[in-house]
Amino acid sequence: MSMRVRLLPGAGLVIRTGPLLAVCADGGAQTDALVALVREIAAEAGDAAGSVLIARLAGRLGSDGPDCAVAALGENPAVLVRGGAVAVADARQGTVELRGPILQFRTIDGPLSTLRLSLPGSGMPDPRTSLEAGVVSGAGLEAQLEQPVEPARPEAPASRAMVPARRPDRAVPFEAVILLPGYAPDPGPAPEPPQPATQALVEGVLCRDDHFNDPDQRYCQICGISMAQLTQVSRLGPRPPLGVLLLDDGSTLRLDTDYVVGRDPDVDDDVAAQRANPMRITGPASGVSRRHVRVRLEGWHVAVVDLNSANGTLLHRPGAARPEQLTPGVPAVITPGTRIDLGPRWFRYESHRNT
Amino acid sequence: MQGIADYEFIRPLGSGNHGYFFLARRPRRLPLDVEFVAVKVLHAESSDVAFRRATRELAAFAAVRCPHLVTPIDAGQQDGVFFYSMEYLPAGSLADPAEPYTTVQGLRALAAAARAAAALHAAGIAHRDIKPGNVLLHPDGGRLSDLGLSHVFTAGMTVTGMGALDAIEYVDPALLLGGTPGPAGDVWSLGVVLHRVTSGTGVYGDLPESDGLLALRRVLSTTPRVSDSLPGPVADLVRQCLGPAHQRPDAATLADRIAGIQP
Numbered sequence A: 001m002s003m004r005v006r007l008l009p010g011a012g013l014v015i016r017t018g019p020l021l022a023v024c025a026d027g028g029a030q031t032d033a034l035v036a037l038v039r040e041i042a043a044e045a046g047d048a049a050g051s052v053l054i055a056r057l058a059g060r061l062g063s064d065g066p067d068c069a070v071a072a073l074g075e076n077p078a079v080l081v082r083g084g085a086v087a088v089a090d091a092r093q094g095t096v097e098l099r100g101p102i103l104q105f106r107t108i109d110g111p112l113s114t115l116r117l118s119l120p121g122s123g124m125p126d127p128r129t130s131l132e133a134g135v136v137s138g139a140g141l142e143a144q145l146e147q148p149v150e151p152a153r154p155e156a157p158a159s160r161a162m163v164p165a166r167r168p169d170r171a172v173p174f175e176a177v178i179l180l181p182g183y184a185p186d187p188g189p190a191p192e193p194p195q196p197a198t199q200a201l202v203e204g205v206l207c208r209d210d211h212f213n214d215p216d217q218r219y220c221q222i223c224g225i226s227m228a229q230l231t232q233v234s235r236l237g238p239r240p241p242l243g244v245l246l247l248d249d250g251s252t253l254r255l256d257t258d259y260v261v262g263r264d265p266d267v268d269d270d271v272a273a274q275r276a277n278p279m280r281i282t283g284p285a286s287g288v289s290r291r292h293v294r295v296r297l298e299g300w301h302v303a304v305v306d307l308n309s310a311n312g313t314l315l316h317r318p319g320a321a322r323p324e325q326l327t328p329g330v331p332a333v334i335t336p337g338t339r340i341d342l343g344p345r346w347f348r349y350e351s352h353r354n355t
Numbered sequence B: 001m002q003g004i005a006d007y008e009f010i011r012p013l014g015s016g017n018h019g020y021f022f023l024a025r026r027p028r029r030l031p032l033d034v035e036f037v038a039v040k041v042l043h044a045e046s047s048d049v050a051f052r053r054a055t056r057e058l059a060a061f062a063a064v065r066c067p068h069l070v071t072p073i074d075a076g077q078q079d080g081v082f083f084y085s086m087e088y089l090p091a092g093s094l095a096d097p098a099e100p101y102t103t104v105q106g107l108r109a110l111a112a113a114a115r116a117a118a119a120l121h122a123a124g125i126a127h128r129d130i131k132p133g134n135v136l137l138h139p140d141g142g143r144l145s146d147l148g149l150s151h152v153f154t155a156g157m158t159v160t161g162m163g164a165l166d167a168i169e170y171v172d173p174a175l176l177l178g179g180t181p182g183p184a185g186d187v188w189s190l191g192v193v194l195h196r197v198t199s200g201t202g203v204y205g206d207l208p209e210s211d212g213l214l215a216l217r218r219v220l221s222t223t224p225r226v227s228d229s230l231p232g233p234v235a236d237l238v239r240q241c242l243g244p245a246h247q248r249p250d251a252a253t254l255a256d257r258i259a260g261i262q263p
C-alpha cells in the first residue's frame, strides 16, 4: 500500500526513508543526529513491524532535543513524538492524537488512512508537493493512503496508554468500601511497608555511623565516610536495597528482591511464590518474551540472566563500545548505568552502590 | 461526561502521576451531607489482591484523625479500574490552585500538611507522595491528600511511568536509589515544597518536565541547591529537611517552624 506524502510549509526538516516518516525542528547537530538515527533504523528495518522500529528509536533517542515526530508504516504502524510536535493518525480505531511534551510513542491499530506529523507553526499541506524519499525543508507532512480505509466508528477505544484512566464498563457490577468514620472496616494493624519478597541476609561491615556496607567497598555507600581505618568485623544483616531498575517508560522499581521481566512475568513460578517481583513490560513489546530476563540479587551484586527468551537480551555496559549478548541461563553481573535491551524495550540499573 | 460505579462526573479536576481526578455529585449511597465529592480514578490496572491492599492502606489513612488530612470517603473498583473518593476542596492545590495564592496562604497550607504528615507518622504510616499537587488549599489553611499507592499496584514501584515526572523533584533521592520510604523521606518532600512555595523554584533548577527519564537522571546526579533569594531562616529550614535522614526535623517540629516563618 503506498502513501502519498505532502509537505507542510515552515521551518524544520521532513524525512522519508523506507518505512519511516519524520519531521524534526531545526536544532543544529542534534537534528543531524536524529536524521542519521532515523536513516539507520530504516536501513536496518528488515521486515520488522512499525511498532518495533518506533520502540527501537525511542530506546536510542536522547529524549532531550529538538521537537520531532516520527511514524513507522507497515504492519503495526506506530508513532512517536517529543516536545511540541504532534502526530495525528486516522486508522481503524479512529483518530489517534499523540502530543508531547514528554517523549511518547504508541502503536496504532493499522492500517493508517491518513497521518499528519507537524511542528508548532506549520502551515497547511501544500497539494502541489509530494515526497517519495529523502530529506527536505518543511514543518510537517501529511501522508495519505492511495486507497483510504474505512474510518472507524468514532467511539472505538484508543489504546490504553492514551485514554485517561481506561473507562470502565459501567454495566459491570462494582464493589466499594465506605471509608468514613463508623463505616470504615477496621484496617487492622498499621500497614507494614511492603516487605521485599525475600529479605536476604548478607555479610557486611558497619561504618563509623553504623551504616551497613559491602565489605569490598572502601567508602560507606550511605555517608561516604572512608572505611579504611576501621577495624572491620563483618556480620550478617538484612540486605539494603541495591538500587533501582528504571524502565524506558520512566517507572522505577526498587531492587530489594529479584525481578522477572517480560510481557507476562506472572507466569514465572518464582513470581507466583513471591520469591521474585514481576516487572511487566506494557505497550509496544513485540520481541519481548513472556518471561524474558531475570534480575538476580547475589550478595551485594546485581546480575541478569536471560530466561531462554525467543529474541535474546543485550547488555550495554557503561563505556563499552558495543553491546554484549547474554548467553541464556548464564548470569552476568552488572554495574550501575548498564542498559539491558529486550528487543525494542530496555531498562537500566541505577544505584549509588556497586560503582 | 463519564463516570464510574455510581458516581456521575461533572468535570475533570486535574491529573497526575497516578490518576485522574473528577468532580462528581455525591451518590445517594454515601451517608454524607455534601453535594460534591472528588473522585480519583487510577491509571494502574486493579486486581482483587491490589484492591484489598489499596483499601486497607486507605482505611488505615482514614483512621488517622487529623483535621488537616483530606477525608477519604469511599474506595472501590469496577471492571478492573480502581477509584476512590474524598472531600472536594474547591480551592485546588498548590500545584493547580483555583485562584493564585499568596506566599502566606501557601505557607499556611504547607504547615497544615506538615501537621497531617506528623499525624500519619505517629500512626506508623509514611505518605510517600508529598508534592504541591497533594497539598490542597482550604480557608482554614490546608489539607494533605492522597497517599502514594503506586507500590500497591506494582510491587517495588517507587515512581510510576505515567504522566509528567516533575513530581520527582520532591522525592528523597535515597528513595529513587532504592531506599525504604519513611517519615524522613516525607520531611525531605515537605522541605522541597517549602522551597517551591517561598522561592517559586525547585532545588534542582529547571527540570526538563517534558522528559521523565532525563529529569530522573538530573535529580540523581545533581546536589540540591537552596536558592539565594530565600531569607536566611527559611533557607536553613529547607537545608535541614534536605540533610542526612537522621538529622532532619520531624514533621511536627517542621510544622511549628513553618508556622513561625514571617515572609
Ligand SMILES: Nc1ncnc2c1ncn2[C@@H]1O[C@H](COP(=O)(O)OP(=O)(O)O)[C@@H](O)[C@H]1O
Pocket: B013, B014, B015, B016, B017, B018, B019, B020, B021, B038, B070, B086, B087, B088, B089, B090, B092, B093, B095, B096, B097, B132, B133, B134, B136, B145, B146
Ligand atoms: N480533593 C480534591 N479536591 C479538589 N481538587 C483536587 C482534589 N484532589 C486533587 N485535586 C486536583 O487534582 C490535581 C492533580 O493531583 P495530583 O496529586 O497532582 O495527581 P496524582 O495524585 O495523580 O499524582 C491537583 O493539582 C488538584 O488540583
Ligand SMILES: [Mg+2]
Pocket: B016, B133, B134, B145, B146
Ligand atoms: Mg495526588
Ligand SMILES: [Zn+2]
Pocket: A207, A208, A209, A210, A211, A220, A221, A222, A223, A224, A225
Ligand atoms: Zn556511613
